[in-house]
Amino acid sequence: MKSDFAVIGGSYAGLAAALQLARARRQVLVVDAGRRRNQCVDDHHGHAHGFLTQDGRAPGAIAEEARTQLRRYPSVQWLDGLAEDARVAADGRLEFRVGAVTVSAGRLILALGVRDELPPVPGLAERWGRSVFHCPYCHGYEMDRGRIGIIAASPLAQHHGLMLPDWGEPTLFLNGTYAPGDEELDAFARRGTRVEPTPIARIEGHADVVLQDGRTLAMSGLFTQPRTSLSSPIAAQLGCAMEEGPMGPFIKVGPMQDTSVPKVFACGDAARAAGSVTLAVSDGAMAGLGAHRSTMV
Template identity: 55%
Template sequence: MTFEAIVIGGSYAGLSAGLQLARARRKILMIDAGLRRNRFIGHSHGFLGQDGREPGQIVDEARRQLMAYPSVEWLAQSAIGVKIEAGGFIVSTQDERSFHGLRLILATGVVDELPGIPGLQERWGKQVFHCPYCHGYELNGGPIGVLAASPGAIHHAMMLPDWGPTTFFLNQVFEPDSEQLAGLAARGVLLEREAVIAIGGDTQINITLADGRVCKLAGVFTQPRTRMASPIAAALGCEFEEGPTGPFIKVDAMRETSVSGVFACGDASLAAGTVAIAVGEGARTGSAVHHSLIYRHAR
């Protein structure tokens, strides 16, 4: 059987892309390993109409709606390889099956690589976050920490005073220049240059410094590095571009990669890790793939 499009990744972007194609009555296969990037958080925020819902509930409902379309098939597996052949692609899965598709959508996402500070990993998505728009409001105006993991930490530090009094833990990773120091001062941000050696706490979060002091906070924001969650884009020869947190798949205005017939959406191709943006980018990509199928004989 030949599918008109195979979508690798069934989280927010992949589901949204698939929905556009399903509504265009195209035969599609969704392949998903079930590892959402935001599986560590309890509630999702900032997505219109879904604000405050559990992420798993949003995905489950979206999948139920998508699978109501008879042209969609779902495979709960990991895609492990793709071969380019005349007229399309052969996708192989971990259970040793192969599927043929005319178009390929990579909604494979990224993996967050967190600073190696004891206590941080287990609090990721609970008391330690990356997106102020997603999690800042729920800290209820309490004291907030920004843990520097890259020079991009300055943007967190400038933003977060809108959600609560902010302390910028430079952690010997980053030193603001004179202009940045003036901006931070104008925003009322406190600077802490002592190294962070541990993170603890249950309902609140405690940052232990090298000199023994403990700072009690409502929440902490940091900047994880990201890497591709799947090797498929690289194996296909897709071009990448360097984003603020790591490499991302390079796409054009129609969301097509440098490899003809391969499209990408979501966190794998855009440095903006929110549900709302992923859904929007998925919709754009699904529509673009539909257009490419219409005009495929002219390519």
């Protein structure tokens, strides 16, 4: 199967990239394995926030409407499945396999997404996307200025400790992860963040933190710092340069979302240190524009 452009990943970033190419009347193939990062929010009947005109909608509904609109363009093809075995062919085209189908594209956009690895606290993963989150801008408002628990997974927790007082009354549970220095403790005190050194036994109820000394602290919600990894080895197979971010590695890109590999672009959570639906759509649109403009050079 040949296409002018191929987009690997049919979530927000990939859809936004493909839309720009479709509107440029270019042939574009979207390959999607159906592994949207915020699927857990839909699973818990939650909502996306902070995305202009879509605030409060279910993430799956936003993605489904975007897919429906995109597939109305006659130059768009859609292929369900997992992209594997990517390489740069001898003629400079980008090739990969989806099941028994070999795809050859003139330009390739990687909207691969990432996987989240949560700290190993019993009961935490079951509440991910329902009462446990990582982005205050996405979910902090819904805490309604209540008690917010921050479960430290790394020293990155200090940023949550300093940010979240704008959304409620935070308690930073160190959980044996790291020991804040005196300057950090002073900053937490100025911001009104309480620090709890007692390790966590488990999470119960909506967001109740049960400590190993027997105390239970009820919270309106919990925030933590997942470790992220790319959801596909495609970028590594192609030789794309990577950067190490505070949450995990991501694909290094230029101003037009171009990677270190000619004719390969990347966008979304896989190509930035931290992301959201809004940022994914913005990066995806830029990747589509960048890929299209690269054909004019």
